[in-house]
Amino acid sequence: xxxxxxxxxxxxxxxxxxxxxxxxxxxxxxxxxxxxxxxxxxxxxxxxxxxxxxxxxxxxxxxxxxxxxxxxxxxxxxxxxxxxxxxxxxxxxxxxxxxxxxxxxxxxxxxxxxxxxxxxxxxxxxxxxxxxxxxxxxxxxxxxxxxxxxxxxxxxxxxxxxxxxxxxxxxxxxxxxxxxxxxxxxxxxxxxxxxxxxxxxxxxxxxxxxxxxxxxxxxxxxxxxxxxxxxxxxxxxxxxxxxxxxxxxxxxxxxxxxxxxxxxxxxxxxxxxxxxxxxxxxxxxxxxxxxxxx
Numbered sequence: 001x002x003x004x005x006x007x008x009x010x011x012x013x014x015x016x017x018x019x020x021x022x023x024x025x026x027x028x029x030x031x032x033x034x035x036x037x038x039x040x041x042x043x044x045x046x047x048x049x050x051x052x053x054x055x056x057x058x059x060x061x062x063x064x065x066x067x068x069x070x071x072x073x074x075x076x077x078x079x080x081x082x083x084x085x086x087x088x089x090x091x092x093x094x095x096x097x098x099x100x101x102x103x104x105x106x107x108x109x110x111x112x113x114x115x116x117x118x119x120x121x122x123x124x125x126x127x128x129x130x131x132x133x134x135x136x137x138x139x140x141x142x143x144x145x146x147x148x149x150x151x152x153x154x155x156x157x158x159x160x161x162x163x164x165x166x167x168x169x170x171x172x173x174x175x176x177x178x179x180x181x182x183x184x185x186x187x188x189x190x191x192x193x194x195x196x197x198x199x200x201x202x203x204x205x206x207x208x209x210x211x212x213x214x215x216x217x218x219x220x221x222x223x224x225x226x227x228x229x230x231x232x233x234x235x236x237x238x239x240x241x242x243x244x245x246x247x248x249x250x251x252x253x254x255x256x257x258x259x260x261x262x263x264x265x266x267x268x269x270x271x272x273x274x275x276x277x278x279x280x281x282x283x284x285x286x287x288x289x290x291x292x293x294x
Contacts, residue, residue, distance in 0.1 A: 030063045031085065039083045039098040048123045049085060052130070060136045061088050068093075075109070078188070079116060082107060086126075092138035096123060101172035102195060105156070108138050115140045116191040117198040119154040129153065143229040144260040156198040157229060166201045173199040177207075190218045197226050205232050212238040220250045224257035231264055 030053060036046050049063070056062045064072075064087050072084050072093065081102065082095040093109040097118060105118035106126040119141070120126040129135045134153050141154045161169065176196035183189045197208060211223045212235075220242060227235035239261075242254035 029066045031066055031069050035066075035069070036083075036085075039096075041083075041096070041098060042104075045096070045104070045123045048127055052127050055131075059130050061086055061094070061130050061138065063087075064093065072109075078191075079107075079109075084109065086138070088136075088138045090137065094126065094138050101175040102199070108140055110138060110140050113140050114187070114191070115194065117156065117194040119156050119198070121155045121158075125155055143225040144257060148260060148263045152229075157200070157226065159202060159230065161201065166203070169199045170201050170204055173197075173201075173204075186216065190216060190222075193219060194222055197223065202230055202232070205230060206234065209235060209238060212242065217247065217249050221253040224254050225260075228257035228260040228264075231261065236261065 033046060033050065036049060041049070053063050064085055068087060069084060075082070075084070079095065081097050081100040083098050084093045084095040086094040090111075092111060095107055095109060097103055097105050097107065102118050104122050106120035106123065107116060107118050120129070141152055142150075143152070143157075158165070158169070173196045176192055176199070180189060180192055180196075183192060193211065200208060205227065208223065208226070211219055214220065224239055224242065227239070236258070239254045239258050243251050243258065245251050245254075
């Protein structure tokens with residue numbers, strides 16, 4: 001896949017450190033509210049952005065400057081529905097989908113990795129994770145990290161959601177999947193598929209099993225991790241088949257996904273056993289106390 005070399009060359013890292021920000025409020029000209037209005041952001045989104053603007057110097061993620069925003073205009077070729085609003089101290093960016101099926105959700109543009117899928121439900125969720133220090137840099141979180149105990153810090157893919165959110169996310173996922181028929185570029189095809197998968201509710205994951213039939217190695221890598229993340233058992237035979245493929249890249253990622261399945265299953269069994277025996281111990285102690293009392 002292509003990496004954003006142009007991003008590194010075009011947008012130089014800015015000094016967003018607290019000392020720099022405090023030394024001169026005029027040293028940074030942040031993206032203004034008129035620009036947000038032109039993008040069609042809601043009053044709630046603008047309010048949340050504005051509120052964070054007043055306290056951002058406390059954190060390592062900051063609102064984007066006008067200069068950075070202009071430099072990122074070239075990304076509209078790949079992400080025409082995204083306006084970039086935040087950056088970290090490594091010149092990675094976070095953007096809001098301001099139109100289209102992913103409207104209102106937040107994605108990350110990391111210059112070391114190409115990934116277009118939405119990761120945060122909305123501006124409010126994204127900002128709250130910055131404030132409570134769940135995230136302090138704009139990285140693409142791993143669905144199946146090497147450290148299996150590492151918590152997943154983003155919102156999407158969702159494991160639990162309301163009926164209203166489920167319907168909205170499913171409709172958006174289907175719209176994205178249907179658009180794949182019109183895409184000829186291999187990388188854009190894969191990125192659009194990732195967007196659909198991250199929105200797809202758990203209840204409809206069976207609709208994604210057909211992607212195992214592709215020979216696109218990036219598709220097979222990400223779909224393996226998606227099913228492992230959700231612990232979706234019907235996908236295991238497909239993963240075992242992928243392990244047998246001659247392509248070592250596909251085989252290695254399928255193996256890693258299966259290992260993640262097994263580890264999470266073991267952790268679940270241990271957790272349940274601990275709960276079960278602690279409950280049994282409580283019930284036994286309570287029964288003994290009642291028996292002694294009588």
